[in-house]
Amino acid sequence: MLTIIGLLSTTFGVSVASALMPLISVELFAVGLVLKAPHIPWWALAIVIATGQIGGKLLHYYAARGSIRLPRFMQRKKAAERKGRVREWLDAFRANCRKRPAWTGVVMLVSALASLPPFAAVAIIAGWAKVPVTTFLVTGFVGRFVRFGALAIAPGIVSTWV
Template structure:
């Protein structure tokens, strides 16, 4: 049986893995861990999972910003003669909105980090591409993800007390 430190370390590893591989659900892991080991402090579990998630998502943010060089097969081939489509035009308008309305950009990031609407992975990539300041990304991501995982960590205890 794992000790509390081992469980917290496992939670950190799972949170980083789920940040990088979207099919891994850290939410299910958090709920399962709280049910299996109710002695773990909810706030510590939420904090560790939050830090792991944001650490993993920072890789996507920096890759979209161009600070991490992707392998050649993942790089988009540029065609200077190609006319930009509607999607490219929408993304340019979105980038402009993020730069001219930082409070709006922070609100979208906070909503995404908390509720995953829009999906947080997509928001991380777009935030990096739109050159949202890393401080805005980190603050909104940490606050939103902590609220999300804290709610998940206390939910089983609330359900048990309510029933």
């Protein structure tokens, strides 16, 4: 039988992997873990998953920001090569994020909490728009902690009602 530290270490690995590869569902893993090992504190599980998720999404953030070098087929075109309305919209969006940091933070928090819009996309857009890394980390961590804390508590609440 695995210890709590072993289970939390595995959970951290799954949460990082799910942040990088959308086909892995940390939500399903967390529910299964809570049902199989209800002795794990919900807050510890939420902290570990939130930390792993933000760690994985931070790679997306820095890649979109241009701080991590991607293979050529994954690199975006140079700014001079983009033209027209799309270029204008992207520039206006980036300027809007800079002018309205509270709005940007709220959108990121809601995305981290509810995944609407998808947090993977928001992580990339935040990096591209050069949202401050502290805003990304704080709003992302808080949203993910609340999301996975609620997910960890839910099976216990349902089992007391049934």
